[in-house]
Amino acid sequence: MKLMYFAWVREKIGINQETVSPPETVKTISELITWLESRGPEYRAAFENRESIRAAINQTHVDHHSTLEAAAEVAFFPPVTGG
Amino acid sequence: MKLMYFAWVREKIGINQETVSPPETVKTISELITWLESRGPEYRAAFENRESIRAAINQTHVDHHSTLEAAAEVAFFPPVTGG
Amino acid sequence: MTAPRINRVQSNPFNITEEITALRGERKDIGAIVTFTGTVRDTAAGEKITTMALEHYPGMTEQELEHITNEAHSRWPLQGSTIIHRIGDLSPGDDIVLVITLSAHRAAAFEAAEFLMDFLKSKAPFWKKETGESGNADWVDARDTDTEALTRWQK
Amino acid sequence: MTAPRINRVQSNPFNITEEITALRGERKDIGAIVTFTGTVRDTAAGEKITTMALEHYPGMTEQELEHITNEAHSRWPLQGSTIIHRIGDLSPGDDIVLVITLSAHRAAAFEAAEFLMDFLKSKAPFWKKETGESGNADWVDARDTDTEALTRWQK
Numbered sequence: 001m002k003l004m005y006f007a008w009v010r011e012k013i014g015i016n017q018e019t020v021s022p023p024e025t026v027k028t029i030s031e032l033i034t035w036l037e038s039r040g041p042e043y044r045a046a047f048e049n050r051e052s053i054r055a056a057i058n059q060t061h062v063d064h065h066s067t068l069e070a071a072a073e074v075a076f077f078p079p080v081t082g083g
Numbered sequence: 084m085k086l087m088y089f090a091w092v093r094e095k096i097g098i099n100q101e102t103v104s105p106p107e108t109v110k111t112i113s114e115l116i117t118w119l120e121s122r123g124p125e126y127r128a129a130f131e132n133r134e135s136i137r138a139a140i141n142q143t144h145v146d147h148h149s150t151l152e153a154a155a156e157v158a159f160f161p162p163v164t165g166g
Numbered sequence: 167m168t169a170p171r172i173n174r175v176q177s178n179p180f181n182i183t184e185e186i187t188a189l190r191g192e193r194k195d196i197g198a199i200v201t202f203t204g205t206v207r208d209t210a211a212g213e214k215i216t217t218m219a220l221e222h223y224p225g226m227t228e229q230e231l232e233h234i235t236n237e238a239h240s241r242w243p244l245q246g247s248t249i250i251h252r253i254g255d256l257s258p259g260d261d262i263v264l265v266i267t268l269s270a271h272r273a274a275a276f277e278a279a280e281f282l283m284d285f286l287k288s289k290a291p292f293w294k295k296e297t298g299e300s301g302n303a304d305w306v307d308a309r310d311t312d313t314e315a316l317t318r319w320q321k
Numbered sequence: 322m323t324a325p326r327i328n329r330v331q332s333n334p335f336n337i338t339e340e341i342t343a344l345r346g347e348r349k350d351i352g353a354i355v356t357f358t359g360t361v362r363d364t365a366a367g368e369k370i371t372t373m374a375l376e377h378y379p380g381m382t383e384q385e386l387e388h389i390t391n392e393a394h395s396r397w398p399l400q401g402s403t404i405i406h407r408i409g410d411l412s413p414g415d416d417i418v419l420v421i422t423l424s425a426h427r428a429a430a431f432e433a434a435e436f437l438m439d440f441l442k443s444k445a446p447f448w449k450k451e452t453g454e455s456g457n458a459d460w461v462d463a464r465d466t467d468t469e470a471l472t473r474w475q476k
Binding site for chain 2: 204221222225226262263283286287288290291293295305306307308312
């Protein structure tokens with residue numbers, strides 16, 4: 001599974017993308033965040049205010065309850081501020 | 084009193100402006116129209132559908148009940164269609 | 167800082183980019199620029215149009231544009247506005263009118279531009295005459311929807 | 322006749338007049354052209370801004386812009402639309418985003434342009450980072466009013 005990070009999520013984690021293989025028990029965006037937090041303080045800092053983090057699966061907006069079934073690419077980022 | 088005509092009002096009357104001296108009994112836009120109609124068929128044609136005619140006194144929109152007291156310039160025209 | 171108000175009646179075409187540049191000047195606190203351009207359509211009531219003639223009431227036009235503009239600036243925090251209306255003979259595809267509004271935020275710029283157009287359409291003394299392929303020339307009828315559009319701005 | 326849909330992400334500036342010309346092509350049945358331009362303001366929270374950096378999510382951006390655009394064309398009778406969003410380092414006064422809508426009548430062109438901007442602001446994956454005179458760089462916070470703006474388009 002390819003993970004991508006943008007804006008301050010990217011800065012806090014320190015990388016813009018990585019490939020991970022979470023355990024089978026990780027079935028949703030929310031569970032993926034919890035699993036990532038277990039990997040180090042930089043992830044805990046990035047996801048500290050979890051409600052403010054937006055997610056996308058395969059480049060489509062999803063909420064934190066969404067399942068990862070067909071997820072080839074998952075992205076985490078703050079609320080968008082373009083325009 | 085200077086009268087000005089625009090668009091199809093101008094075309095029907097056949098002139099774009101004239102100076103007139105209506106009698107003192109002519110006190111409103113409505114009475115001015117009635118007086119103008121007495122002057123010839125071209126005026127009667129122009130004001131035939133009287134409700135559709137717009138008026139301005141001294142270059143400001145007015146309704147047909149408005150008095151001519153301070154009227155130096157009166158204009159008659161169809162509803163505007165610019166923009 | 168002053169908010170420039172540019173109102174012009176002209177027969178020449180206008181260039182939108184140049185008019186925006188002239189209006190915004192050196193200001194760097196602008197966040198939103200809205201433009202509306204009205205153009206001559208090539209058909210009317212099913213007939214092909216060859217020419218559109220624009221007539222106006224010199225003197226009154228300028229007063230009405232100033233009045234409309236002042237009202238817009240009093241309602242929204244505008245950093246500038248432009249109204250340019252062309253007169254004379256135009257062809258299908260030609261630009262007729264340009265409205266530009268500048269503001270810090272987009273809602274004000276959008277609303278003010280719509281307001282200016284709605285009032286321009288119902289209050290500014292311009293009249294259009296269309297000549298069709300058959301040679302017939304007809305004065306354009308005012309649209310009820312333009313009068314109705316004004317009601318949403320009543321305070 | 323087809324209604325062109327031009328969506329682009331670029332670091333270069335854009336010229337509004339040229340983009341309108343490219344969008345309208347040879348069509349002469351257009352009556353209304355609305356443009357919205359978003360520009361970099363020189364202050365944020367009271368501090369002078371020296372640079373604004375724009376980051377985006379390549380791939381997802383294009384999908385979101387296409388989605389937003391298709392929705393606008395399904396809701397209004399548009400004759401064309403353009404969205405250009407810049408990325409990279411910008412300075413105060415620089416243009417950030419351009420939206421153009423073409424329609425036969427002004428209400429549709431205005432509404433579609435506002436709709437595109439509202440959805441762009443809340444859905445398209447762009448992020449702004451402002452660097453102030455002090456050297457501090459801060460990611461811009463999303464505004465609640467941008468989320469609220471979406472509610473008016475709910476069917």
